[in-house]
Amino acid sequence: MTKPRVGVLAIQGDYEAHAKALVRAGADPELVLWPKQLAELAALVLPGGESTTIAKGLARLALYEPLRERIRAGLPVLGTCAGAILLAERVENRPVETLGVLDATAVRNAYGTQVDSFIASVDEGAAAGLAGLRCVFIRAPQLKDPGAEVEVLARVDGEPVLLRQRNVLAATFHPEITDDARVHRLLLAMTPPGV
Numbered sequence: 001m002t003k004p005r006v007g008v009l010a011i012q013g014d015y016e017a018h019a020k021a022l023v024r025a026g027a028d029p030e031l032v033l034w035p036k037q038l039a040e041l042a043a044l045v046l047p048g049g050e051s052t053t054i055a056k057g058l059a060r061l062a063l064y065e066p067l068r069e070r071i072r073a074g075l076p077v078l079g080t081c082a083g084a085i086l087l088a089e090r091v092e093n094r095p096v097e098t099l100g101v102l103d104a105t106a107v108r109n110a111y112g113t114q115v116d117s118f119i120a121s122v123d124e125g126a127a128a129g130l131a132g133l134r135c136v137f138i139r140a141p142q143l144k145d146p147g148a149e150v151e152v153l154a155r156v157d158g159e160p161v162l163l164r165q166r167n168v169l170a171a172t173f174h175p176e177i178t179d180d181a182r183v184h185r186l187l188l189a190m191t192p193p194g195v
Contacts (some may be wrong), residue, residue, distance in 0.1 A: 004042035004191045007032035011057030013049020013082060017176040018184075025184035035066035042191040043076040045184075046083030048138070048174050051108065054082055055096040064099065071101045076167045076190035078183070084163075084170035085141050102168050103147030110142035122161065125154030130182055135161055135173035143172055153186075 006022050008015045010031035019029035022045070030037065032044065044067075046054075058064050071077050079087040079102075086098050088106035098106075111118070117138045122130055135156055143160050146152065154162035156173075162183065163170045167190055175183035 003028040004188060005030055005040060006187070006191075007037060007041040007044040009033075009044065009046050009054070009063075009083070011049075011061070012053045013047040014080075014174065014176055015045075015047045015049075017174075018045045018047050018080075021176040021181055021184045024179070025181040025188055027184070027188055033061060035061075035063055038066055038070050038075070041070075041075065043078070043187050044070075045187070046077065046079040046086055047176070048081030048083060051082040051085040051096050052094070054086060055098075058086075059097070064097070068099050068101065071099060071168065074167050076169070076187055077101075078169040078171070078187040080171045080176065080183075081138065081140055081174055084143060084172055087168055087170050088143065090145075102143075102163065102165050102170050103150050104143045104163060104165075104170070105145045107142045107144060109139050111137050111140045114139055120156045122154040122156055123158070124152075125162070128153040128162075128186070130154045130162070133175075133180060133182060134178055135171075135175075136177045137173050140172045143170060 006027040022029040085106040087102040090105040093108040
């Protein structure tokens with residue numbers, strides 16, 4: 001059986017760890033830097049890192065519009081930490097240009113600075129098969145004000161940490177840092193059969 005080809009945006013951030021996580025989840029990862037690469041993908045990951053740096057890279061590489069078009073056309077996408085910020089329609093605390101494909105507000109660095117990083121287990125997520133999922137938060141954003149079409153798949157301390165809106169998944173944490181591939185498998189489950 002052919003493994004789905006899943007792109008990982010490789011401008012900056014934790015893209016190599018995502019590629020390894022995708023292999024564990026059963027995908028064939030491809031590092032993405034050019035618009036022409038988007039056509040052959042079954043799904044895409046926007047990694048964590050520094051959202052301002054990634055946003056500048058998206059502009060420099062002319063990726064904003066091709067990404068918007070592919071995601072709006074149904075390409076499954078997972079954004080983690082900075083990637084979740086870039087998916088949101090609205091951003092607070094030093095806004096950056098986003099793709100605007102997730103009806104939520106991202107609050108940058110909502111949990112504090114690097115020294116405030118922490119690990120916590122989801123307290124709500126069993127319905128999505130995520131019970132006991134350990135989440136690593138590093139200068140993490142919060143996602144608030146989710147729209148009516150946005151489903152909260154997991155919460156930590158009552159706060160949404162994993163959202164889904166149709167083909168868009170957004171995690172405020174770093175699932176690629178742990179050995180638990182369930183978040184990446186959620187992405188793969190959204191890919192069309194045989195792609």
